[in-house]
Amino acid sequence: MATSPFSVIRFRIIFGISWLIVIADFALLLKWFGLSWREAIIDSLVSNTILILACLLVMNTLRFYTPRRERYLNILVWCIVLTGIWLLLSRWILLLLLNDMEGYTSFMKFSVPVRGSIGFLLIGIMTMISVVWYNWEEQKENEGRKRDAEKLAKDAELFKLRQQLQPHFLFNSLNSINALIGTRPEEARKMIQQLSDFLRGTLKKEEQQWVSLKEELQYLQLYLDIEKVRFGNRLSAEIESDEKALELKLPALLLQPIVENAIKFGLYDTTGETRISIKVSSEENKLVIQVKNPFDPETSSPKQGTGFGLSSVQRRLYLLFARADLLNTEANENIFTTTVKIPQVSNA
Amino acid sequence: MKVIIIDDEPLARSIVKEYLQKHTALEIVQECNDGFEGVKAIQQHQPDLIFLDIQMPKINGFEMLELIEQPPAVIFTTAFDEYAIKAFDAHAVDYLLKPFNQERFDKAIQKLREQTNSEKANEELLETASQSPSQNHRIVVKTGSKIKIIPVQDVHYLEAADDYVKIFTQEGHFLKNKTMNHFEKVLDGAVFVRSHRSYIVNVQQITRIDPYEKENYVAILRSGAKVPISRAGYVKLRSILGL
Numbered sequence: 409m410a411t412s413p414f415s416v417i418r419f420r421i422i423f424g425i426s427w428l429i430v431i432a433d434f435a436l437l438l439k440w441f442g443l444s445w446r447e448a449i450i451d452s453l454v455s456n457t458i459l460i461l462a463c464l465l466v467m468n469t470l471r472f473y474t475p476r477r478e479r480y481l482n483i484l485v486w487c488i489v490l491t492g493i494w495l496l497l498s499r500w501i502l503l504l505l506l507n508d509m510e511g512y513t514s515f516m517k518f519s520v521p522v523r524g525s526i527g528f529l530l531i532g533i534m535t536m537i538s539v540v541w542y543n544w545e546e547q548k549e550n551e552g553r554k555r556d557a558e559k560l561a562k563d564a565e566l567f568k569l570r571q572q573l574q575p576h577f578l579f580n581s582l583n584s585i586n587a588l589i590g591t592r593p594e595e596a597r598k599m600i601q602q603l604s605d606f607l608r609g610t611l612k613k614e615e616q617q618w619v620s621l622k623e624e625l626q627y628l629q630l631y632l633d634i635e636k637v638r639f640g641n642r643l644s645a646e647i648e649s650d651e652k653a654l655e656l657k658l659p660a661l662l663l664q665p666i667v668e669n670a671i672k673f674g675l676y677d678t679t680g681e682t683r684i685s686i687k688v689s690s691e692e693n694k695l696v697i698q699v700k701n702p703f704d705p706e707t708s709s710p711k712q713g714t715g716f717g718l719s720s721v722q723r724r725l726y727l728l729f730a731r732a733d734l735l736n737t738e739a740n741e742n743i744f745t746t747t748v749k750i751p752q753v754s755n756a
Numbered sequence: 757m758k759v760i761i762i763d764d765e766p767l768a769r770s771i772v773k774e775y776l777q778k779h780t781a782l783e784i785v786q787e788c789n790d791g792f793e794g795v796k797a798i799q800q801h802q803p804d805l806i807f808l809d810i811q812m813p814k815i816n817g818f819e820m821l822e823l824i825e826q827p828p829a830v831i832f833t834t835a836f837d838e839y840a841i842k843a844f845d846a847h848a849v850d851y852l853l854k855p856f857n858q859e860r861f862d863k864a865i866q867k868l869r870e871q872t873n874s875e876k877a878n879e880e881l882l883e884t885a886s887q888s889p890s891q892n893h894r895i896v897v898k899t900g901s902k903i904k905i906i907p908v909q910d911v912h913y914l915e916a917a918d919d920y921v922k923i924f925t926q927e928g929h930f931l932k933n934k935t936m937n938h939f940e941k942v943l944d945g946a947v948f949v950r951s952h953r954s955y956i957v958n959v960q961q962i963t964r965i966d967p968y969e970k971e972n973y974v975a976i977l978r979s980g981a982k983v984p985i986s987r988a989g990y991v992k993l994r995s996i997l998g999l
Contacts, residue, residue, distance in 0.1 A: 576811070579835035580765065583854035587771035640766045642789075675764070679790050679813045707814070707894070707905040 412471055413541050430530070431456045441519070447509055454505065455498045459527055462494045463534040470538040480539075487535055491528040495520065562727055566617075574668070578603075584638050599637055606630040610661065618753075621688060621695060622654045624663045628686075631664050635671060642681055643671065649688040656695040658750045659728055662721060666699050666746055669718050673744060674701035695750040703744045718746065725750075758785045758801055762794040762817070763809040763833060768854065772807050772833065775861040782865070789813075791820035792903055803828050805849075805868060810834045815905065819896040823903060829871065831864050895923060897930040904930060908948075912961045913983050914939055916954040924981065949996055951975060951989035959996060 413419045431452050438448035466486070499516060506512045581603050588596035609627045625647060632645045645667075667686060674682035680702075687698045718735065725734045729751060736747045759782050763769045769787050776782055785801045788794045790813045798806065808830050810817040817834075821827050832851035849871055850864035895906045906925055915922040920931045921939060940950050951957045961977045965985065968974040973985040975993075985993060993999075 576835050579854050580768070583771065583835065583856075584765065584767040586855040586857075587767040587774070590774050591770065638765050638767065642764075676811070676813050679792060704814075707907065 411545065412467070413538070427456065427460055434526075441515070443512070443515065444509075447506060447512060450505060451502055454501055455523065455527075458494055458498045458501075459530060462490050462527075462531055466490065466531060466535050467538045470535070470542055483535055483539070487528060487531050490531055491524060494527050494531070495524055498523075566724060566727055577668070580638060581634055588637075595637070599634065602630050602634050606634060617659055618657045619660045620654070621649070621656050621658055624658060624660070625649065625654075625688075628663055628667060631667065632684075639675060639682075643675065643684070644681065645671075645684040645686065647686045647688075650690070653688045653690040653695060656690055656750075656752055658695055658697075659724060662724060662748075662750075663697060665721055666697070666718070666748060669721075670699045670701035670744070670746060673703055677703045677707065691749075693752050695752065697748045697750070699746045701744050702742050703739070705739065705742055721748070757782050757805060758803040759783060759805045759807070760786050760788060760794070760797050760801060760803045760828075761807045762788040762791070762797075762812070762820070763807070764789055764812045765809075768809065768833065771855075772861075775858050778858075779862075779865055791815040791817065791823075794820050795823050795898075795903065796901075798824055798828065805829045805831065807831050807833050810836055815896050815903065823896060823898050829868055831868070895932065897923065897932050899930060906930065908943060909958075909960070911948075911958055912977055912979055912981060913958060914948075914956040926979070946996065949989070949992050951983055951985045951993060953986065955983050955985075955989075957983045957985075957993075959993070962997075965990075965993070 414423075434456055435448045435452035438451055439445060443451065499520070503513065503516065581599070585596050585599050585603070588599060606627070609630065628647070636643050636645070667684065670684050671682065674684060682702060685700045687700075689696050689698075718737070722732070722735045725748070726732055731751075734749050734751075738745045738747070759776065761769045761772050761784060763772070773784060773787075776784060782805070785803060786797045788797050792814065794806070794808070797803075806828050808817045808820070810832060811834070812820075815823075817832065821830065829849045831849050833854060833856070834851065835854040850867045852860060852864055893908055895908060895911070897904050897906065906923065910925050912924045912926075914936070915924065915929075916936045917931070919933065921934050921936060923930045923932055936950070936954065936956065939948070939956055943956065947959055948956050949959055957975055957977075961979070962975045963978055964976050965973050966976060968984070971987055973990050975983040975985055977983065
């Protein structure tokens with residue numbers, strides 16, 4: 409429901425002053441028409457107090473009932489009816505109060521059209537102000553709701569995108585641990601630790617959207633260590649980074665899916681050794697991450713090969729920065745390169 | 757009984773090996789890293805049973821099975837979720853979801869012993885396997901001792917040839933032991949059109965369509981090849997090309 413304009417203090421003051429002016433002006437006008445000061449002041453007070461009540465009634469009604477555009481005629485009729493009621497009521501009270509005054513009754517009779525016009529104008533103006541106010545309020549509220557809904561949807565989608573942990577990875581890791589328990593229990597224990605730390609990292613990062621590259625690289629190292637146990641000598645990875653880039657920020661859990669994609673692409677598209685290289689640097693207020701993996705150009709067209717996890721990375725970047733040009737892939741001979749640029753947001 | 761283990765993860769192979777220790781009747785003749793090695797090893801050793809992972813380098817477990825003329829009994833070992841694997845449930849001897857324990861493993865071996873009429877089961881397994889998702893973007897064929905992976909966009913057209921289908925590409929044609937109906941089903945219908953009872957054509961390769969004899973047409977491909985079009989095929993092609 410819309411808030412009444414009376415909730416704004418400035419409006420209350422303006423409203424009060426305006427009515428004092430109207431009362432004074434009305435009284436002066438009556439004096440000019442030849443009434444005595446007493447008559448003029450009583451008349452003005454009574455007429456205008458009832459008028460204020462009528463206006464307040466209009467404003468309060470409109471607060472609960474905002475007419476559609478095509479119903480404005482109803483409001484006009486309403487104003488006319490209200491003006492009529494106001495006229496009758498104020499005339500009745502005034503004649504009761506001032507019936508001992510000579511000539512007042514005839515003056516009242518004579519002044520009805522003028523009174524009616526003034527009353528109608530004032531009620532009309534107040535109605536217009538109210539309609540504009542409440543429409544504006546409603547619009548503001550709608551916009552706010554829309555913004556909230558959009559934000560909620562965006563947050564939910566980002567959350568889901570961050571959460572896409574591959575169950576494959578988990579089950580295959582558990583299977584490796586299962587194999588290690590029999591033959592090399594020490595290594596099994598170590599891998600359980602790594603897997604736990606990795607999973608805890610995923611949980612912890614749900615809440616914070618931005619993390620430093622240093623933190624993300626530590627997390628990535630856990631992932632790489634687990635994958636190396638799984639794939640043995642077939643997989644090797646090197647991380648290269650400059651000092652300056654380490655302090656830069658990036659959205660949490662963004663780097664790992666990119667590397668995961670590179671590993672899968674490399675491991676499943678070639679039968680030999682898969683060497684993953686990860687290079688991070690800073691460039692014009694941007695964090696630049698480059699991940700390279702080998703692939704077989706004869707059997708996979710790179711366009712198809714990008715499938716797996718990159719579309720979700722692309723979507724996340726779009727939701728966060730509203731830009732579609734931050735993720736790029738390139739196939740060169742038998743090396744596939746994924747490049748991500750992350751703008752540094754100052755208040756992140 | 758001879759056994760081959762095919763899995764790209766060394767530890768995944770070692771757990772199968774460990775569980776096999778108590779089954780002394782089963783002898784591991786080879787372990788393989790991928791489907792290529794798998795095909796070779798199966799031809800060489802003619803095993804009675806293979807343990808097969810599904811997600812492997814280059815060609816997956818299903819594609820590998822397609823390349824073997826008379827596949828042995830198969831027990832899948834995979835981290836695929838149960839839902840995805842259900843389709844293969846009836847046809848494989850068994851499937852083991854990673855990680856699995858000795859008890860579950862023993863059950864699979866038990867099932868193998870009870871299994872009769874495995875040939876029919878294998879045929880069905882192959883038919884189901886050929887509907888795996890990778891089928892619609894590449895075709896795996898064997899030429900002599902070599903395995904070739906053909907991305908479907910490189911296929912110009914397919915022609916029926918007795919029990920086989922000839923797959924025509926830039927580099928010549930390859931034979932695959934499948935039916936035209938199979939390819940019509942798995943290939944993307946917006947690109948591959950059955951233009952004739954014996955032909956499926958890649959519409960992206962067509963440069964023009966000429967009339968040919970009465971009420972028949974012929975598609976001229978970029979490579980210069982001519983593919984016959986029947987009346988029904990012409991109607992289909994027209995709707996797909998938006999003519």
